[in-house]
Amino acid sequence: MPSLSHSLTRRQLISAATLSALGGAALAQSPATWPTRAVKFIVPFPPGGPVDTTARIATQKLGEIWGQPVVIDNRAGAGGVVGASAAAKEAADGYNFFVGSIHHSVNPWLMGKLPYDIEKDFVPVSFGAMFPIFLVAHPSVPANNVQELITLSKKGTVLSYGSSGNGGGTHLAGELFNMEAGTQLQHIPYKGSAPAMTDLLGGQIQLMFADAPSALQHIKSGRVKVLGVASKKRSSMLPNVPTIAESGGLTNYEAYSWAALFAPAKTPENVLKKLNVDFNTALSDPAVKQRLIDAGAEGDAGSSEDMRKRLQGELQKWKKVIETAGIKAG
Structure with a gap:
């Protein structure tokens, strides 16, 4: 049977180890030391x-x-x-x-x-x-700004826009545009931005609400026309491009x-x-x-x-x- 002094020592060691573990956990969560691992x-x-x-x-x-x-x-x-x-x-x-x-x-x-x-x-x-989401058009579209596009649509010209997929951000940007502008742009969903952009470049669709990674190179090369950016403020990526709100008079429009x-x-x-x-x-x-x-x-x-x-x-x-x-x- 272990001695009383030995038992006390074991209890003290266990208690000390427990306190150390708790203290370590608290330390790991303290602002000064967190994080302590991956x-x-x-x-x-x-x-x-x-x-x-x-x-x-x-x-x-x-x-x-x-x-x-x-x-x-x-x-x-x-x-x-x-x-x-x-x-x-x-x-x-x-x-x-x-x-x-x-x-x-x-x-x-x-x-x-x-x-x-x-x-x-x-x-x-x-x-x-x-x-940022940019509204871009095939060069054949006879509109050079958002207001001209709205007028063109309301005159009965059928215009389709592609998106990266049903319910995605670029699709919603187009539907919000229809609501705010009173247009009826027709949505064509794709399985990703790349195939949508391919069809825009080929003229199979007329418009696209495209995110920056998909659109920038084609805007800069002149292969598509950019009509506006969907955010409230102009994008630092293309500061000369007006917002859709200012170019089309759609004060409540914002999408990104x-x-x-x-x-x-x-x-x-x-x-x-x-x-x-x-x-x-x-x-x-x-x-x-x-x-x-x-x-x-x-x-x-x-x-x-x-x-x-x-x-x-x-x-x-x-x-x-x-x-x-x-x-x-x-």
């Missing part, structure tokens, strides 16, 4: 796309700031639902995050019941980047694709605050800004409250568009 970011799209590329650029800088590895976990499928569902189930321990996109504000209305709740299962950390950072609900608040600060630092780095622009994105972080309000606005806007246009998941 951090994972779930991206709900395949490698190589705009959201994935943006996430890799930003998180690479975060890894440099932290001195810790970052892992991009691509969980593609069902228009972002597979990745979001996986992210919602991850441990809220400060080492799992989610890179959401415009689909995060569209899927509740497009797909009905989801295996997660956007507002209950996620907390916004920060906006990340905007992908985006990427933003979310965390599983109940992630420690101090971790969220530090991540927001570090993420803003990463996106303000000149080299990161340029890499994002080269990838067709404009970095734009901000506070978690800004992102919460932005998400609410996106949810309300696209709910109206989807219901008015009768859009169903493709």
